Amino acid sequence: MPFSLHFSPTPLITAPSPLSKPFFLVPYYHTLHAPKSPLCSSMEHALTHQGKQEAFDLRPEDSQTLPLGLRRDAMPSHVAVIMDGNRRWARLRDLPVRSGYEAGVESLRKIVEICCKWGIKVLSVFAFSSDNWFRPKVEVEFLMSLFERGMQEDTGIFFRENIRISVIGDLTKLPKALQELMVNLEEATKNNTRFQLIVAVSYSGHYDVVQACQRLALKAKCGLIEPSDINVSLMEQELETNCTEFPHPDLLIRTSGEFRISNFMLWQLAYTELFFAQSLWPDFGEAEFLKALLAFQQRQRRYGV
Numbered sequence: 001m002p003f004s005l006h007f008s009p010t011p012l013i014t015a016p017s018p019l020s021k022p023f024f025l026v027p028y029y030h031t032l033h034a035p036k037s038p039l040c041s042s043m044e045h046a047l048t049h050q051g052k053q054e055a056f057d058l059r060p061e062d063s064q065t066l067p068l069g070l071r072r073d074a075m076p077s078h079v080a081v082i083m084d085g086n087r088r089w090a091r092l093r094d095l096p097v098r099s100g101y102e103a104g105v106e107s108l109r110k111i112v113e114i115c116c117k118w119g120i121k122v123l124s125v126f127a128f129s130s131d132n133w134f135r136p137k138v139e140v141e142f143l144m145s146l147f148e149r150g151m152q153e154d155t156g157i158f159f160r161e162n163i164r165i166s167v168i169g170d171l172t173k174l175p176k177a178l179q180e181l182m183v184n185l186e187e188a189t190k191n192n193t194r195f196q197l198i199v200a201v202s203y204s205g206h207y208d209v210v211q212a213c214q215r216l217a218l219k220a221k222c223g224l225i226e227p228s229d230i231n232v233s234l235m236e237q238e239l240e241t242n243c244t245e246f247p248h249p250d251l252l253i254r255t256s257g258e259f260r261i262s263n264f265m266l267w268q269l270a271y272t273e274l275f276f277a278q279s280l281w282p283d284f285g286e287a288e289f290l291k292a293l294l295a296f297q298q299r300q301r302r303y304g305v
């Protein structure tokens, strides 16, 4: 099934975009000491053709218009989502599991578009947990191919819409081509400023805290810091969310009626507001997202004070 984000062809880009100098990608190929990867050719394709043009519904004025009752001054900067319920969605319809994941990608695209429209700066999604490696091999392989396909097909949109992609997690476990694709996409979009999508793959909160501790221990061993220097700020510099200027989600949404955080961003969620939706992720759309944001805007955040 082809994917498409439905963005306006009208450039909404306010900051300088890599689109203005597509050849910046060329030196990057060389730093990888590798022939052009599939991503690189897909990027070239996207840059040449400027992405898909067939169906768009976002206009510049949309970014000024919020649904009734939603306040721009109380919008969360960073929303995190546990996209749960894709397989159940498929099973309820007698469809193969992969259709559930594909429908989940479409849902993600819708939410990304809404975030851009409503002025949310960062969206983090739990796309594949460290524990998901223990799922059936065929399912894991399908998910890997879905990440590859999804990212390749939307490359043009990321450039045109000024979207930065970051990937967090233990990427060393991913297929080599996917690792390369993700690293390339992160590098190529790192100066995009309108919106940042953080994709957590092969990720867990435990993994993140442990890798941060290992990095600090190494710095201490090398004499760069003293163990007594270690504090919240130094820890946060080593967590994988150091890729964003908003490392702490303001709001966490989990779909599918489950009430747990399942080892997602354990450190970063310390003061996050939680919202649990009944819908399965493929059914989670604008109306439910709005409900979550309205609930968030009514919360009083006291940070223990």
Ligand SMILES: CC(C)=CCC/C(C)=C/CC/C(C)=C/COP(=O)(O)OP(=O)(O)O
Residues within 6 Å of the ligand: 083, 084, 085, 086, 087, 088, 089, 100, 101, 104, 105, 108, 126, 127, 128, 129, 132, 146, 147, 148, 150, 151, 199, 256
């Ligand atoms: C390109 C890109 C970032 C794609 C994201 C694709 C996507 C929706 C991934 C979710 C994967 C996942 C393991 C969800 C958990 O719900 P589940 O499917 O295990 O649901 P269940 O609780 O019904 O079993």
